[in-house]
Amino acid sequence: SQELEQSPQSLIVQExxxxxxxxxxxxxxxxxxxxxxxxxxxxxxxxxxxxxxxEKSHEKITAKLDxxxxxxxxxxxxxxxxxxxxxxxxxxxxxxxxxxGKGNQVVVIP
Amino acid sequence: NAGxxxxxxxxxxxxxxxxxxxxxxxxxxxxxYWYRQDPGMGLKLIYYSVGxxxxxxxxxxxxxxxxxxxxxxxxxxxxxxxxxxxxxxFCASYGGTGGLEQYFGPGTRLTxx
Numbered sequence: 001s002q003e004l005e006q007s008p009q010s011l012i013v014q015e016x017x018x019x020x021x022x023x024x025x026x027x028x029x030x031x032x033x034x035x036x037x038x039x040x041x042x043x044x045x046x047x048x049x050x051x052x053x054x055e056k057s058h059e060k061i062t063a064k065l066d067x068x069x070x071x072x073x074x075x076x077x078x079x080x081x082x083x084x085x086x087x088x089x090x091x092x093x094x095x096x097x098x099x100x101g102k103g104n105q106v107v108v109i110p
Numbered sequence: 111n112a113g114x115x116x117x118x119x120x121x122x123x124x125x126x127x128x129x130x131x132x133x134x135x136x137x138x139x140x141x142x143y144w145y146r147q148d149p150g151m152g153l154k155l156i157y158y159s160v161g162x163x164x165x166x167x168x169x170x171x172x173x174x175x176x177x178x179x180x181x182x183x184x185x186x187x188x189x190x191x192x193x194x195x196x197x198x199x200f201c202a203s204y205g206g207t208g209g210l211e212q213y214f215g216p217g218t219r220l221t222x223x
Contacts, residue, residue, distance in 0.1 A: 001169070009150075031210055042114075042200060042214040050209060088152060092210045096141055096160065097168070102152040 002027045004101035012107040021104040023089030025070040031092035032072045038085045084108045114215035122221045123191040131186040133201030141204040142184040146197040191222045
């Protein structure tokens with residue numbers, strides 16, 4: 001089965017600083033999905049990456065897919081308190097199902 | 111559209127009791143999924159369905175049952191609740207075309223004591 005390792009498990013950043021989190025797959029990535037979860041709430045879809053080298057941005061969040069490394073990174077520029085939460089990556093297992101990593105917990109301090 | 115809705119939001123069960131977690135989506139999605147999320151463990155797939163009348167086991171199906179009689183509804187049944195089933199349960203749906211973007215419900219927080 002496909003396993004996704006997310007690193008770092010948790011990080012604390014000061015408001016205004018940049019941060020990067022990573023998601024590494026044990027198998028070839030056919031599609032990589034980033035979600036954000038606030039405590040006690042459901043998952044909100046952020047971005048989908050399907051092609052090697054693909055890069056997408058939304059507001060201050062940029063996600064990249066490195067097909068050779070079987071890895072995706074999510075970069076947040078000038079972090080704000082609204083960026084705090086758990087970021088989960090999910091990979092398409094080829095059968096219309098997503099396998100998820102354990103998440104990156106992000107804390108933004110004023 | 112309401113999207114994916116789940117009821118109840120919270121529930122406390124005694125060991126051995128049964129309950130059904132409800133999930134409804136109004137997007138006419140064929141694919142529906144049930145996940146459980148334990149602290150620090152990400153999401154584990156319990157059961158999923160590719161359409162009305164079709165269900166299949168995911169990674170952690172033991173202790174659960176599902177049915178899919180309509181496109182909209184995908185209830186999850188716990189027959190004999192055990193403390194190991196204490197978790198947060200999420201339902202999700204997917205349209206079946208394009209990317210595998212799943213839409214998630216707000217979750218049900220279940221405690222079994």
